[in-house]
Every structure is written in C-alpha cells, then in structure tokens.
Amino acid sequence: MLAQDTVATENTIESAEDLSSIAFGFMASKSLFAGLHVDIFSVLADGPKSAEELAKATGIPINRIVILTTALASVGLLAIGDDRKIWNSPAAQNFLSKQSQYDFGDYLRHQIDQQMYPFLLQLNAVMKGDLSEDAIASYSHWMTDEEQASVYSESQHAGSLGPGKTLARKVDLSSADTLLDVGGGTGAMTISLCNEYENLHATIIDFPNVAEIGWRFISEANLVDRVRYIPGNAIEVQWPSNQSAILMSYLMSGVPGDDVEGLLQKAFDTLSPGGKLMVHDFMVEENRRGPALAALWQLQHMAFTPEARSLSVGWLTEAGKRKGFEVADVDNLIPAMTKLVVFEKPS
Structure with a gap:
C-alpha cells in the first residue's frame, strides 16, 4: 500500500x-x-x-x-x-x-494568445453548466465566423507542418492510394503525407471557411491534382468510400464525447479491408496523472466543447477493437503532448 x-x-x-x-x-x-x-x-x-x-x-x-x-x-x-x-x-x-x-511564433502569437487563451475565461461557466447563450460552445459554432476561422486555420497550419512530417515518417502508407483526412483543416498533414508518398490522393473534410483557406495551401504545395476538399461538418457529411487510409488529427478531443465512437464506426465502414486509421490527439495515461500538456489541452478543449471526452490510449484502443479494428501501433507523436494510435481494418 x-x-x-x-x-x-x-x-x-x-x-x-x-x-x-x-x-x-x-x-x-x-x-x-x-x-x-x-x-x-x-x-x-x-x-x-x-x-x-x-x-x-x-x-x-x-x-x-x-x-x-x-x-x-x-x-x-x-x-x-x-x-x-x-x-x-x-x-x-x-x-x-x-x-x-x-x-512557430505565429502559431503561439495568433492561435494560442488571441484565441485559446481567451476561451479559458469560459471554463468556470462550463464547469457549472451556465455558459451564456452567445458563448462559443463547439468548433462548428466557432468556425462559422470567417475571421476566427481564418486566424485559427492560418496559425494551426504552421503548428501542424512539423508533426505532419513526423507522421509521414512513422506510418508506412506506401501501399495506400487514397487518404481521407477528417477534420483536416488547411491540409498541413495531408501535404506532408502526399509529399512523402507520391501515389497518394487525398480528400479533406472540414468546415467551408476552413476549406476555402486550405485550398490556397494546397495550391501553393502544387497538389491541386491530388487533393480535394469536401466542405462541411465531418460528423454530418457523407464520407467517400473504399479509402486506403483515414487520418483524424486533433479531431476526437474537440467533438462531443458521444460522437467519438460514431467517428470510429464511420472510419471502419469507410476503409477498405487492410486500410489504416491514424488517430493523432491529446491523450492522457490510464492512471489520469498526465502528461500535463495533454491533460491541459483536453481542459482547453472542454472550455469551448463542454461535452468533450478525456481521451486515453487504453479507452481509445478498446473502443476501436469493439468496432472491429486491430491495433497496429501506439506511439508518441509530439513528445509529452500527443499520441498516435494506428488501427487496421482486417483484410
């Protein structure tokens, strides 16, 4: 004891x-x-x-x-x-x-200081369940504001380029020809994966304001012939079928907890046999003691998604297995902050 x-x-x-x-x-x-x-x-x-x-x-x-x-x-x-x-x-x-x-100063200057920092002022109201009616209470609500979507997307792109390159090194997609990036923002990770795997063609799903900004980054990366957008809420729109790989980066921690298993089910149904689902997100240890940065980011997300779920590797892998997935790999992506869980759909 x-x-x-x-x-x-x-x-x-x-x-x-x-x-x-x-x-x-x-x-x-x-x-x-x-x-x-x-x-x-x-x-x-x-x-x-x-x-x-x-x-x-x-x-x-x-x-x-x-x-x-x-x-x-x-x-x-x-x-x-x-x-x-x-x-x-x-x-x-x-x-x-x-x-x-x-x-990555722009990411800190614009997204963290100007957007995430003020959101924490909502935390006390979120805890007590008395957010005002005009408060931001979801990503979908937030991203309807064109200016806010622009600030968030531009700065997040800079912050995701490095992790995108790391992801491309960690996951072998040499046999994949299609990628679905669900909630893929401005395509930073899609760009990294397409640059690494020349045969890969990608579809990104994200809110219309974000998709409009992302298309510029896709154009600048000379990937207009290999990447397309589906503008819309990733939870609600129809996904293209028979995908070789699916990526969900920073998605599950930012949606209501009840939607997480639904995303896993849609991914399973959408993947071709042998396909891979890559989940990159803030995940804490099973003992709930950290890592601190992952735990604090989950708290941050709850400040504007009150029904968010605290993700852990153990819970996520078990949830994936219930849907029929096999767990192929679990690794750190951003040390002490984010984890990468790779699932495979049985052939």
Whole structure:
C-alpha cells in the first residue's frame, strides 16, 4: 500500500512557491506572447543588443522594454549579460525567431494568445453548466465566423507542418492510394503525407471557411491534382468510400464525447479491408496523472466543447477493437503532448 501511495503522490506539490508558480503561470505565458507581438526574438536573432537598441528597433519605450525583457529572462526565454546585453535563449532562437526555419511564433502569437487563451475565461461557466447563450460552445459554432476561422486555420497550419512530417515518417502508407483526412483543416498533414508518398490522393473534410483557406495551401504545395476538399461538418457529411487510409488529427478531443465512437464506426465502414486509421490527439495515461500538456489541452478543449471526452490510449484502443479494428501501433507523436494510435481494418 505504501508503494502505491508513493507512486500516486510523486507528482504532487508541497510548497507555497510551487503553488504560486502554477497560479501565476499565466503571467509567464503572457510575457512570451507580448515578446512575440513586438517581435523581440526576431530582432535578437542576429546577436545580443542593449535595451536601448531593442527599444529603437521595436519602437517600444525603453521602460517597457526593460520590464518585459527582465520578465522574459526570469523565465529563461532571454539571457542578460553582466554588461546588460540581451540575447535569445536557444529555444527562443530556434523556435520564436522569424529567421528560423523551425519558427512557430505565429502559431503561439495568433492561435494560442488571441484565441485559446481567451476561451479559458469560459471554463468556470462550463464547469457549472451556465455558459451564456452567445458563448462559443463547439468548433462548428466557432468556425462559422470567417475571421476566427481564418486566424485559427492560418496559425494551426504552421503548428501542424512539423508533426505532419513526423507522421509521414512513422506510418508506412506506401501501399495506400487514397487518404481521407477528417477534420483536416488547411491540409498541413495531408501535404506532408502526399509529399512523402507520391501515389497518394487525398480528400479533406472540414468546415467551408476552413476549406476555402486550405485550398490556397494546397495550391501553393502544387497538389491541386491530388487533393480535394469536401466542405462541411465531418460528423454530418457523407464520407467517400473504399479509402486506403483515414487520418483524424486533433479531431476526437474537440467533438462531443458521444460522437467519438460514431467517428470510429464511420472510419471502419469507410476503409477498405487492410486500410489504416491514424488517430493523432491529446491523450492522457490510464492512471489520469498526465502528461500535463495533454491533460491541459483536453481542459482547453472542454472550455469551448463542454461535452468533450478525456481521451486515453487504453479507452481509445478498446473502443476501436469493439468496432472491429486491430491495433497496429501506439506511439508518441509530439513528445509529452500527443499520441498516435494506428488501427487496421482486417483484410
């Protein structure tokens, strides 16, 4: 019993300082977003600068630059030398500077700060079940707003390109000729898979406003002859039949829980024998202790999809087996955040 108690409490906190770091964590994230909005990390990409030089380059008053850079240094995003010169941390240099090929600052700046962050203000009302009638309570409601759909889709595309390339390396689709990307957004993962597998032709299902934006990315990728869109709600529209592979990325955690098994059934019915279903999403461990990023993203989704389900690998694999699938693989896709479950329909 003691061993179980030790395991069960190994991630719990004990001190007031630890509690404060959680309670005030929003201040650290907002300092990151503020740095992105004034482009500090890009300005510092070519080397250290003084606060005065940063103020001149960004057009921000010196007192505000000093306070912001001090905050950013305190959380490890910047470094400040004894001579008061300021430079990027390795993570900021590699992932927050527009000069970096791995930059995903736009994703953080636009989607996380401007959209996801405000949604958490709904969380208390969601927990008590008293959301106002005009509150956003589903993806389908949210994506009817053309401007919001544009901001979300443009930034999500940048955030999905890297995972899409990882997915293309992890799953062998060399024998597949058709792919159905359900809730595929602007096609970032479809583009990665089509680039890896030249014989693959894809269909993406997503809301009309998203499909319109996605078509531009498909055109820029020179894939207009291999990719088509079906504009609509993926839960409601008819899916094309006899597909070699189906992808659901970030879909199941963002729909009402009652729809998840329905999506699995539609996938089984749509796949050809031997076909693969790839589910990429935020999934927590069976013991419900983490990973923290997966658990927090599930909480985020619940803030605007109150009936969302907390996904775990164990529950999902068992649900898939009930529909007739075999489990081919379970792996991490984004470490400590997302999982990839690959199902196969028996031949």
